[in-house]
Amino acid sequence: MGLALLLLIWLITLLSTYFFVAKTWWLPAGAAAAAHWIDQQFALTFVLMGIVFLAAQLGLGYIAWRYREQASSPPVAYSHGNTKLEIIWTVLTAVLFIGLNLMGAPVWAHERFAAADANAVQVEVTGMQFAWYFRYPGADGKYGKTNVKLMDPSAGGEAAVGLDTADPAAKDDVVTGTMYLPVNREVDLSLRAVDVIHSFFVPGFRFKQDAVPGLNIHMHIKPTVIGEYEIACAELCGLGHYKMHGMVHVVSQEDFDKWLAAREAEKQ
Amino acid sequence: MATPVTVHAHAAPQGFIRKYIFSLDHKIIGIQYFFLALTAVWIGMALSLLMRIHMIWPTAVLPIVGEIKPETYLALMTMHGTIMVFFVLTTAPQGGFGNYVLPIQIGAPDMAFPVLNMLSFWTTFVAYMVMLAAFFVTGGAPLHGWTGYPPLSALQSAGPGEGLGADLWITSIAIFCLASLMGALNFITTTLDLRAKGMTMMRMPLTVWSWFITAILGLLAFGVLLSAGILLLLDRNLGTSFYVPQVVVNGVVMLHKGGSPLLWQHLFWFFGHPEVYIAILPGMGVTSQILSTFSRKPIFGYKAMVYAMLSIGFFGFMVWGHHMFMSGMSPYSAFAFSILTMCIGVPSAIKTFNWLGTMYKGRIRFHTPMLYAIGFVSLFVSGGLSGPFLAQPVLDIPLHDTAFVPAHFHLIMGVAAIFGIFAATYYWFPKMFGRMMNETLGRIHFFITLAGTYAIFMPMHWLGLAGQTRRYSQFTEVAYLQKLIPLNTFITYAAIITIAAQFIFVINLFWSMFKGPKASDNPWEATTLEWTTATPPPHDNFGGVTPVVHHGPYEYGVPGAPRDYVMQTDPAAGTAH
Numbered sequence: 106m107g108l109a110l111l112l113l114i115w116l117i118t119l120l121s122t123y124f125f126v127a128k129t130w131w132l133p134a135g136a137a138a139a140a141h142w143i144d145q146q147f148a149l150t151f152v153l154m155g156i157v158f159l160a161a162q163l164g165l166g167y168i169a170w171r172y173r174e175q176a177s178s179p180p181v182a183y184s185h186g187n188t189k190l191e192i193i194w195t196v197l198t199a200v201l202f203i204g205l206n207l208m209g210a211p212v213w214a215h216e217r218f219a220a221a222d223a224n225a226v227q228v229e230v231t232g233m234q235f236a237w238y239f240r241y242p243g244a245d246g247k248y249g250k251t252n253v254k255l256m257d258p259s260a261g262g263e264a265a266v267g268l269d270t271a272d273p274a275a276k277d278d279v280v281t282g283t284m285y286l287p288v289n290r291e292v293d294l295s296l297r298a299v300d301v302i303h304s305f306f307v308p309g310f311r312f313k314q315d316a317v318p319g320l321n322i323h324m325h326i327k328p329t330v331i332g333e334y335e336i337a338c339a340e341l342c343g344l345g346h347y348k349m350h351g352m353v354h355v356v357s358q359e360d361f362d363k364w365l366a367a368r369e370a371e372k373q
Numbered sequence: 374m375a376t377p378v379t380v381h382a383h384a385a386p387q388g389f390i391r392k393y394i395f396s397l398d399h400k401i402i403g404i405q406y407f408f409l410a411l412t413a414v415w416i417g418m419a420l421s422l423l424m425r426i427h428m429i430w431p432t433a434v435l436p437i438v439g440e441i442k443p444e445t446y447l448a449l450m451t452m453h454g455t456i457m458v459f460f461v462l463t464t465a466p467q468g469g470f471g472n473y474v475l476p477i478q479i480g481a482p483d484m485a486f487p488v489l490n491m492l493s494f495w496t497t498f499v500a501y502m503v504m505l506a507a508f509f510v511t512g513g514a515p516l517h518g519w520t521g522y523p524p525l526s527a528l529q530s531a532g533p534g535e536g537l538g539a540d541l542w543i544t545s546i547a548i549f550c551l552a553s554l555m556g557a558l559n560f561i562t563t564t565l566d567l568r569a570k571g572m573t574m575m576r577m578p579l580t581v582w583s584w585f586i587t588a589i590l591g592l593l594a595f596g597v598l599l600s601a602g603i604l605l606l607l608d609r610n611l612g613t614s615f616y617v618p619q620v621v622v623n624g625v626v627m628l629h630k631g632g633s634p635l636l637w638q639h640l641f642w643f644f645g646h647p648e649v650y651i652a653i654l655p656g657m658g659v660t661s662q663i664l665s666t667f668s669r670k671p672i673f674g675y676k677a678m679v680y681a682m683l684s685i686g687f688f689g690f691m692v693w694g695h696h697m698f699m700s701g702m703s704p705y706s707a708f709a710f711s712i713l714t715m716c717i718g719v720p721s722a723i724k725t726f727n728w729l730g731t732m733y734k735g736r737i738r739f740h741t742p743m744l745y746a747i748g749f750v751s752l753f754v755s756g757g758l759s760g761p762f763l764a765q766p767v768l769d770i771p772l773h774d775t776a777f778v779p780a781h782f783h784l785i786m787g788v789a790a791i792f793g794i795f796a797a798t799y800y801w802f803p804k805m806f807g808r809m810m811n812e813t814l815g816r817i818h819f820f821i822t823l824a825g826t827y828a829i830f831m832p833m834h835w836l837g838l839a840g841q842t843r844r845y846s847q848f849t850e851v852a853y854l855q856k857l858i859p860l861n862t863f864i865t866y867a868a869i870i871t872i873a874a875q876f877i878f879v880i881n882l883f884w885s886m887f888k889g890p891k892a893s894d895n896p897w898e899a900t901t902l903e904w905t906t907a908t909p910p911p912h913d914n915f916g917g918v919t920p921v922v923h924h925g926p927y928e929y930g931v932p933g934a935p936r937d938y939v940m941q942t943d944p945a946a947g948t949a950h
Contacts, residue, residue, distance in 0.1 A: 106739035106816070113820060114751055117827045121755075130835035130860060132771060133853065143767055150768060154758045161754045164729060169747055172668070174736040181930035181937075182734040186674030190730075191723065198722040202715040202761055209767040210708060217704035234531075234623070256621045267621075296701075300622045301525040302634055304699060304774060308840035308853070311771050317634050317701045318524055319618025337842045337851050339699075339774040341518050343525060343532040344444035347845035 107173035114166035122159060125151065136330040136355070137310035142212040144311075150205055221293035221325035226286065226361075229295040231266050232303030232316040233258055235345030237336060238266050241279040241365060248295075249275020256299060266299075279368040284353040287361035288331050296322040304340035307353055315340055328355040383487060385912035395495075397487035398912060402494050403473025404805065407798075409494075409501060410465035411879075413456050414791075416505075420453040422872055425865040429858070431847040444533040446846035447516030451534075452508070454519030455542065458648065459549050460501055462790050466655035467591070468497065468556060470797045471584040473805060475560065477903040478578050480569025480920040482913040485562040489555050496552035504545035507538040515539035518844060520645070523616035523637050527608045527629075530622050540609060543602050550599035553591050560588035569902070571922030575679070576941070578901045578926040579672065582679055583658025586686045587651050593690065594647040601640035608632070638700055642693035649786045650689045653753075654682060656793020657724060660746045660753075663796055664728055665927040666899045667743035668735030669937055672927045674727040681720035681727075688717040698766045699773045707766040714764040721757055725750065736930075740897070741815030745796035748823045749789050755827075756785025759834065774844075777837025780830050788826045795822075795878070802885065803892030807909045810889060814881040818874060825871030832860050900940050901926050 124130070135144055172178075229240040229248060236258075242248045249272040256267035263270070263280045270276075286292055296305055298316040306313040309332075314324050328334075338349035356364065386392045396402060426433060427441040427449075434440045441449070476484055484490045507514040515534040517526040525531050526539060564585040568577070577585075607613040608629070616637045617629035665672040672678060694702065694710035728750050737743065759781040762768045772778065795818075802810050841848070841857050848854035848861065895904040902922070906915050920942050928939035 106744075107737065109820070110739070110744065110747065113824060117751075117824070117831075121827070121831050124832075124835060130832075130839045130857070132838050133840060143770065146765065146767055147762075150762055150765065154761060158754065158758050161725060161729070162751060165732075165747065165751055165754070168729060168732045169737060172732060172735050172737050174669070174738050178736045180932075181668070181670045181736055183671065183930045183932055184673070185671050186677065186727070186730065188674075191674055191677045191726075194726045195719055195723055198719045199716070202718045203712060205761060206711055206715045206765055209765040210711075213704065213707065213767045233621075253619060253621050253626050256626075257624050259624065300620050301528070301531055302522055306774070306840075306842065308771065313699050313770050313773055315700050318620045319632070319634065320701050322701045335851055335853055337840070337854070339842050341447070341516075341522070341525065341844040344442075344447060344516060346447070347443060347847055348850040350851050 107170040111166040111170035114162055114169075118159060118162040118166070122155065125155065132311075133308050134330075135309065135311060136328055136332065136334065137312060138327040138329055139212060139216055140311045146209045146212065149208070153201060153205065216325065221323070222291040225291040225293040225325060227293050227295070228284065228286070229297065230284075230305055230316065232296075232298040232305065232338065232342070232349075233265065233300050234343050235338070235349040236265070236282065237284075237305070237349070237351040238262070239281050239284045240266060241368075243277025243279060243369065245274060245277055247274040249273075249278045253299075277369060277372075279365065279372065281368065282351070284336070284351065285361055285364050286328050286353060286355050287358040288328055288355050290358065291325050291327045294324045294326065296324065301342050302340045303338050303342050303349065306337050306339035307334050308337070309334040313339055328353075331355050331357065383483070395491060397483070397491055399472050399476050399484045399487065399490060400805070400910065402490050403469055403471070405494050406464055406468035406472055406497070407470070409498060410461050410469055413460035413464065413501065417453050417457040417461060418872055418875065420449045420456070422868060424449050424453065425868045428847060429862050429865045431849065443846040444516050445513070447518070447844065448514035448534050448538070450844060451516060451518050451542070452504075452514050455504065455546070457787070458519060458652070459546065460497075460504070462652035462786065463553065463648070464497065465794045466659075466790065466797070467560070467584060467587050467651065468494065470659070470794075470801065471560060471587070471655060474801060474903055475581055475584050476563060476567065477906065477910060477914050478581050478901050479564065479567060479572050480902050480915070480922065481563060481567035482915070484559050485567055486559050489559050493552045493555035493559065496548060496555065500545045500548035500552060503541055503548060507541040507545070510537040510541065512536040512538050515542045520641060521605070521637075523605065523608065523634050524620050527605060527617050528620070528622055528627060529609065530625065540606065543606050543609075547599055547602040547606075550595040550602070553595045554599075557588040557591035557595070560584055561592065564588075569920045569922055575676070576922055576925050578658075579661040579675070579678055579682075580655070580658035582682055583654045586682050587654045590647045590651050590654075590686055590689060594644040594651070597640055598644035601637060601644070605637065635697070635700055635702055638697050639693070642696045643690070645696065646693040647686075647689045649782070650685055652786045652790045653793070654685070656749055656790045656796075657682065659793050659797045659800070660728065660749045661731075662901070663742045663746035663800055664731045664750075665929060666897055667738045667740060667746070668732045669738070669929045670731055670735040671925075671929055672727070673730030673733075674723075675925065675927065677723055678727055681723045684720045685717060688713060688720075692717060695764055695769075698769045704766075711764055711766050715761065718757070718760060718764075721753075725754055725757070740799070741810065741812055741819060742796050742800035742897075744816065744819040745792050745799060748819065749792040749796060751823070752784050752789040752792055752826065755831070756781055756783075756789055759784070771840070772837055774842060775837035776833040776841040776843060779843060780833030780837060783830050783833070784826075788830065795819075798882070800897070801903075802882075803896050804903055804908055804910070806886050806889075807892055808885050808889030809892050809896060810885040811881050814877055818877040818881065821874035821877075822871060825867055825874060828867035829864050829871060832864055836860060898936075898938055900924070900928055900938050902941055905940055905942050
């Protein structure tokens with residue numbers, strides 16, 4: 106019985122470790138400035154937790170088998186524990202866990218506490234059951250007013266976010282269903298939701314942030330690789346949650362300008 | 374030192390109804406809780422099976438349930454989570470085994486408040502019925518998940534199931550909170566006041582400590598959830614705006630104004646995180662008890678185990694914000710919640726270390742309870758080590774609300790806690806029902822369940838890393854998720870096999886109840902008080918005798934003792950302390 110237990114625990118442990126190390130299923134390639142640092146912290150945490158995982162599981166299997174009761178077993182070591190060992194263990198764990206935590210803190214701080222670059226592209230992201238809309242403030246750099254009474258989700262576009270076209274600042278606002286971003290330039294995101302909580306998740310950017318009704322949440326990211334990235338809603342928002350999907354196109358600054366100009370032209 | 378109080382003593386009941394239905398006997402009530410949880414776990418498991426099937430074959434038409442629509446999937450998911458958390462993981466370890474065993478282990482004739490105990494069970498039963506009723510009303514069960522985040526859970530028009538179904542769901546949880554508060558008071562009072570002579574706090578079995586601490590957590594946590602639930606009911610039905618700001622659903626402007634969706638999250642997780650420990654602490658207690666008994670060695674670091682559980686309980690109330698790193702709450706507070714969460718990993722690691730220390734140089738007997746206790750340690754380690762990923766806000770960014778999270782909490786508060794329940798069942802069954810369970814069936818059940826559990830939940834980490842979002846009823850609409858369907862299919866097959874293996878347990882349980890070999894008073898050669906009395910124990914637990922305690926709870930392998938164990942009631946002599 107001890108041997109069967111040892112074999113099963115070891116098999117589970119080694120198979121699990123293999124798939125983590127082989128990265129058969131893994132994070133998508135990082136395509137934003139923060140991805141590098143996040144992935145590095147990931148790797149470090151994986152190595153450390155992996156060592157603890159292997160030591161604890163292999164040890165558990167071994168001890169279970171090694172100290173199984175046999176006719177030849179010696180009497181047990183009568184002991185109520187070892188305070189010195191307890192202290193060593195406690196301090197080591199505390200240092201490991203808290204140290205890891207502090208190492209990851211600067212990345213978190215950089216993305217959230219510092220303001221976006223002055224020349225950042227402004228994009229407002231609005232989540233609603235079950236679509237994402239993206240608004241660009243246009244040449245004036247100012248978002249026009251929106252009004253809940255004007256919201257008409259079935260119409261899509263400007264009407265969906267309730268853009269008040271009477272407001273002069275709204276004249277050059279561009280509202281789209283697909284997000285376009287210039288590469289290597291910071292993006293100042295405003296996240297909003299009109300009905301329930303949604304969450305804007307772009308795995309390639311290592312970016313996720315809930316969009317909450319009543320709040321306007323500012324975040325900044327910097328895409329670094331030209332390409333197309335999927336957006337998946339990551340907060341349960343109703344029966345269509347699974348299909349609340351969108352796309353981000355990261356393009357060159359030139360293509361971005363062209364694209365935005367074309368959208369402006371369509372509006373006129 | 375408390376002296377046993379006898380004011381509550383009640384005569385053994387005669388009629389069937391007072392004996393088995395509206396019983397005041399903590400043993401019967403414990404068994405009632407156990408069977409309530411047993412039906413709940415089968416319902417919860419059946420729901421998860423339907424979910425797994427729908428994820429892989431979204432258009433399949435199933436017998437009885439028919440075709441599962443996306444909203445049906447979300448209703449299954451909501452009810453799976455709610456039933457499992459409240460009516461299984463909170464009910465079986467504490468209401469079931471805690472009720473049955475705690476009074477006997479401290480040498481008391483019953484709980485401090487037997488009538489309150491009965492009331493607590495029947496209130497839980499009412500809550501259970503109200504919860505199940507949500508399936509059968511117009512619109513069906515709610516789709517807002519077990520966490521019920523408003524505005525989704527606060528607006529009747531936000532989706533199917535958000536009508537009467539959601540009201541029943543909240544009402545059921547509120548009733549459950551009341552029942553748990555009654556139970557918590559009873560456990561705390563009983564532990565503090567009804568201990569037998571000589572049963573000092575530091576001689577209490579670790580199981581008693583775990584139920585005691587769990588009760589304190591319950592007392593502090595359920596009151597908050599109860600209030601939060603009432604506010605949600607008001608928002609839904611009386612037009613208040615505690616949780617709902619101005620919102621527009623489907624183009625219709627709602628009348629709410631100025632509420633905060635994050636308020637609910639704070640209140641919910643202030644309950645929700647301690648709830649995790651409410652589910653797992655009794656499993657830790659049982660595991661400690663069983664590892665010591667079957668390794669024939671004293672528990673390694675008894676005091677450290679007690680302090681570890683106390684600090685887990687203490688820190689458990691200060692970490693709720695780690696569920697909310699992506700919620701829009703202040704990113705500064707994430708630092709505090711994150712550091713405190715890492716702190717909670719320390720006592721958890723101490724416990725693991727001490728469990729290994731207990732087995733080390735022991736003489737391990739592999740009876741089924743021991744297999745499950747070892748399985749608990751393995752799952753606790755695996756589920757615990759994904760904690761430091763999620764506890765770092767920066768790593769939580771890619772992982773939050775992906776399959777990595779269900780992988781983490783299913784391993785640790787789901788299946789590890791269930792392994793604690795299995796261990797407790799195989800361990801105390803002889804005392805409860807007077808017969809032994811079948812060892813061969815127990816072992817087969819264990820090996821399939823351990824392997825199956827890992828086959829289900831380990832791959833979910835990989836799905837989460839690859840970005841598979843939670844609570845998606847199907848993976849057809851997002852291109853990168855489609856690539857993960859084969860791994861999801863593997864998980865579904867593993868779930869089918871693992872669920873099928875649970876029939877072995879149920880067959881063993883009922884067969885042994887009637888046909889198992891008769892159990893002796895102390896079949897495991899254990900030391901705590903429940904093994905000093907008759908099997909099954911008489912109505913007042915000790916047949917008119919009041920036990921006197923002379924020893925700590927885990928005196929195994931004592932040098933110079935006549936046997937390899939010293940019962941807690943054995944006369945004080947020799948080197949034992």
